[in-house]
Amino acid sequence: MDRLLPDPRTRVGYRRDGRPIFPILGADLTAPSNQQLPPAPGTDPAAPPAPLPDQDALNRLLVREKQQGERAAVRKLVEQLGFTKTDDLTTFVLQQREAQAAQLSEIERREQVAAEATAAAQAREAQAIARERAAVRRSALVALGATGEDLKDAERLLVIEDDADEDTVTEAAQALKARRPELFGGTTAAVPPAAPGGSPAGGPPPHGANMPKPGQHGADMARRRGFLTSS
Template identity: 80%
Template sequence: MARPLPDPHTPIGHRRDGRPIFPVLGADPTDPSNQQLPPGPTPDPAPPAQPLDQDALNRLLAREKQQGERAAIRRLVEQLGFTKTDDLTTFVQQQRDAQAAQLSEIERREQAAADAATAAAAREAQAIARERAAVRRAALVALGATGDDLRDAELLLVVEEDADEDAIAEAAAALKARRPELFGTTTATVPPAAPGGSPAGGPPPRGANLPKPGQHGADMARQRGFLTGS
């Protein structure tokens, strides 16, 4: 039994633009019956694109640059074997902390070595100073200075810091000549001679300034007021 065909003038549906769909007519775009249908709605024209100003262009370029930088950083992080940038940041900070700790240890050792060298130089300088003082003291003791006089002589002895033993001995001898009392020796002081030829302060020559006979009695009578004349 043959299947009846649908009525060719009865639409079997409609297109999206509202035009009817006929079972036969409309399949051919050159069919003149297409001209009898009302035109479909025309879409609204797209608004013209607004021109970009300089600020908008700068923002667009900056956004694209940031996106490119983030993509490059993401690729670098993946190449280094990390899943995110925070892991890479933590790893880098740990490396920096380790380097700082190692540098601090090196600096501490260098400072300790410098302190040891300074202390050794100070001890050597003190030893040299004690040796020089011992040489000066020995030179003064050899000339007879002892006790407090030795300490005074050490203060009065003026020589160069790097003077040798001969120079110290000469300076000690010169000091002894200037200050013999510091070395246990004294010089006898001879008073100047009197006009008569005898030393000043010595006893008068025998027979000089003898009192006259009766002079002592006359002096006593004069003191008691019995005599008023000379």
């Protein structure tokens, strides 16, 4: 049985440098062995061989085929996704991105609102704690007798830690009352009024207040011995 072979002058491909590849060894058109091959059917043996494409033409051909393959792959992908053309797919993708961005913006807005609500709740809690602590201090001072403006002054003078318990507040209030009893309805130690000479009443007489007159001592002695009868 005869084996059918392709025509030896039929190109089956090209090398990287652009040279054609024939089905037999030595099929280069410039090889001397080509003169021993029979002419291809329908060709004129005297006709010059077809010009070989140069490297630039071959590169352009490869680029065009690559682009055609990429377009075919994109078109197939678009059809598999249910679109008729690439513009429809592009529009769909842009819409999805916009929707995702809007969703993220809504999430951020909700997170901001939640953060503001948390901060407001913490501020209200801190204010409530401060009011409670002030009420405890005021109650301890009122229980010891501070009222009115004295109560306000006592609150300013009562220096304790913010997180002090009721027992600590009570002890501090009692210590303040001992130092400043006038703020709790008490009185301070009375100062005796000044004497006419400028010294406090009941104090020693001022220096030189009871000095005897000149000769008074001798006159008193003579009177005691009976030498003087008149005063």
